[in-house]
Amino acid sequence: MERFANKNVFLTGAASGIGKATARRLANEGAKLIIADVNQKLLEETSKELKDSILETYTLDISNLSDVAKIFEEIKSKFKSLQALVNVAGILRFDHSRDVEPKDWQKILDVNLTGTFFMCRYALPLIIESNGSIVNVSSSAALGSHAWTAAYSASKGGISAFSKTLAVEYGVQGVNVNCVCPASIETNMSTQTPLPSNIDKRLLKKIMPVDGVNxxxxxxxxxxxxxxxxxxxxINGIDLRVDGGLLT
Ligand SMILES: NC(=O)c1ccc[n+]([C@@H]2O[C@H](COP(=O)([O-])OP(=O)(O)OC[C@H]3O[C@@H](n4cnc5c(N)ncnc54)[C@H](O)[C@@H]3O)[C@@H](O)[C@H]2O)c1
Known part of the structure; x- marks a missing residue:
């Protein structure tokens, strides 16, 4: 399938996990990719692997407003058009809600929610011009109850709600904006984020795959x-749960 032939796609979080798998899939389907991630070393590996499909590679912290704005100026002048924006980059911490440090709350909101907003804000003029699409990666944590994810759930809930506003406002101009809400996917995030100490193990089932398989x-x-x-x-303004039925 070449659904992305002659299409330019900007993808964040391309250095690892879901973002890297998405980069591979888009490249297989003919996309020309602009990839970004804060992890320069791993991003370079993606860039090397997919070199025939890469237009540009940016080491970028999506929560840095001036860097995001500058990159979109450059994309506009260099590549002229953008058919899709895919926001995968994100961070996670587990904490007992009563112990969440305000600085950790702020960091998670800054990257997950505000970073996604910055990306959409600066991509939208190009996306509207091409009647393109935006896909934001939210989470099952935006839709259901997960323990120890107060800041993360708030940030992902914000992404899902914010995306629906864009869907309504720009749907009439031929743009579609949707969220994917994953759960139980084996990546660095899900395997390397430590749980808080002294957890009530009954709550674990809220974040475990229903069939025990990641x-x-x-x-x-x-x-x-x-x-x-x-x-x-x-399809416009949906939260597509890809969670193996966790929230069913
Ligand atoms: N793995 C799961 O089960 C799961 C479940 C629900 C949602 N998600 C979401 O999927 C997305 C991808 O996560 P993953 O599981 O592949 O984890 P991951 O840690 O492998 O990938 C996240 C990527 O985002 C990048 N990133 C982090 N902060 C950034 C920043 N400020 N600017 C730019 N890039 C940044 C990281 O460097 C990394 O490459 C995230 O938004 C995550 O919240 C994952």
Missing amino acids: RTPEDIASAIVFLASEDAVH
């Missing part, structure tokens, strides 16, 4: 790429 980043990439493609042209 799925792969590719299982999310397929949903992201579908929503970014013309196949999803009549």
